[in-house]
Amino acid sequence: MKFTVEEGLRLAAGCFVLLSVALGVWVNPLWFGLTAFVGLNLLQSAFSHWCPMMWILRRAGLPEHRIAGDRLEPACEAGRESAQRRA
Numbered sequence: 001m002k003f004t005v006e007e008g009l010r011l012a013a014g015c016f017v018l019l020s021v022a023l024g025v026w027v028n029p030l031w032f033g034l035t036a037f038v039g040l041n042l043l044q045s046a047f048s049h050w051c052p053m054m055w056i057l058r059r060a061g062l063p064e065h066r067i068a069g070d071r072l073e074p075a076c077e078a079g080r081e082s083a084q085r086r087a
Contacts, residue, residue, distance in 0.1 A: 005064055008057040013038055 003011065020034035045051035
């Protein structure tokens with residue numbers, strides 16, 4: 001399955017949070033700093049619309065949108081349903 005940039009961002013953030021919490025619990029509490037860093041990055045990206053991980057994912061070749069034929073298809077299920085209602 002090929003992920004879009006948005007889906008890749010959610011996947012990366014979730015993995016970083018789970019990994020840093022596990023490391024904070026079982027290795028060293030300083031790893032909770034990574035959890036805070038990811039959270040702060042998500043928070044600032046909501047306001048600035050810029051996220052370093054999205055830049056990395058775009059450079060890695062992840063597409064912005066899914067493409068079905070000549071039409072752009074929304075990446076998430078909710079977007080797909082609303083697009084079908086508009087059509």
